[in-house]
Amino acid sequence: MPPTPRNRKAPPSKAQRRPRSLSLLDFRSPADGAWYGARVTVQRGALRVMYEEFLEEQDEWYDPAALAAASSSSAARDVAALRARFRTASLPLEDARCRDLRAGAPLCISCPLDDGLLKFYDAVLESVVPAAHGIVDGEERCACRFTVRWTDGPRAGSREEVGVERICCVQPSPVQDPVLIEFLDGVTKLLGDGNSGGATASQENGAVAAAEGGVTADAPPGFYRKFGARA
Ligand SMILES: [Zn+2]
Structure with a gap:
């Protein structure tokens, strides 16, 4: 009997494998403004910042839907501020x-x-x-x-x-973590798409929905397309 072909399938190349981003970055905590070593990953569409040498409970989560729920100008500012919290270790x-x-x-x-x-x-x-x-x-x-x-x-x-x-x-080289860059560029692009598409009214509705706790239902569909459905 021939062996099952399971093992004959070549493992995915590095380029095909989705990067889990485990490079060490510096992250400036919003809580105290100090710099910490951290790694990032994207889970259920949200950016998870994992501090080195700290418990999981200290992880910070950034949900694209929540970032977009603010008015368009302040959402763009929030994303830029988040981007500025990271740098090369x-x-x-x-x-x-x-x-x-x-x-x-x-x-x-x-x-x-x-x-x-x-x-x-x-x-x-x-x-x-x-x-x-x-x-x-x-x-x-x-x-x-x-x-x-x-x-x-x-x-x-x-x-x-x-x-x-x-x-x-402090290292002059820009952050090169592919997971972080993809997340930030994705959110930035979606905000940009919303602005150019005359979606201001729906974004305002989104902000109202956010205040009422219903933001996930009213978030722009692009978020789900780009980042996957929330659990
Ligand atoms: Zn010396």
Whole structure:
């Protein structure tokens, strides 16, 4: 008896497989404005932001129907604001690379808070006091001191002197996560389609429906076509 043909089917190529997007990104939390490592996926049409090292209950969900339920101009603003919450993951400054930093470099710095938490906020490098590097266990250790000016967080506007261990470098490369980009571009496009198609009245109806809890029924059909039906 010939073997069943199940195993003869080639596995889908990488290009065909739907990306699950598990690349690590930086996400600026709407709750505290701090940056966290996070991954994203799309489930039941909604964007799920999963914080690294936090419980599932802390995940954030962004539903395209809810984003579109606002008036068209504020919906576009909301999507742009959501997009701006993501960036390529910042990288810890390597001890041996400290001389590469220049004044004005955008940094993300760990910020110990009064309640014992350690959060990351943005700052700009103002100056460096170089110091001779030591060698510990065969590895170069930076002893320089870096003066940074906080641009964000509870100490925004003030200066602080920090060591290499508190510094991450903000990466200039744009976010390349395919799942995130597809989601954001899809929502943006659908909002654009709505605006150009004279759908203002129905969008206003959608906003009313949202206020009454009926947004899923009145959401533009394009959302379902693009993102799939909600459970
Ligand atoms: Zn150094």
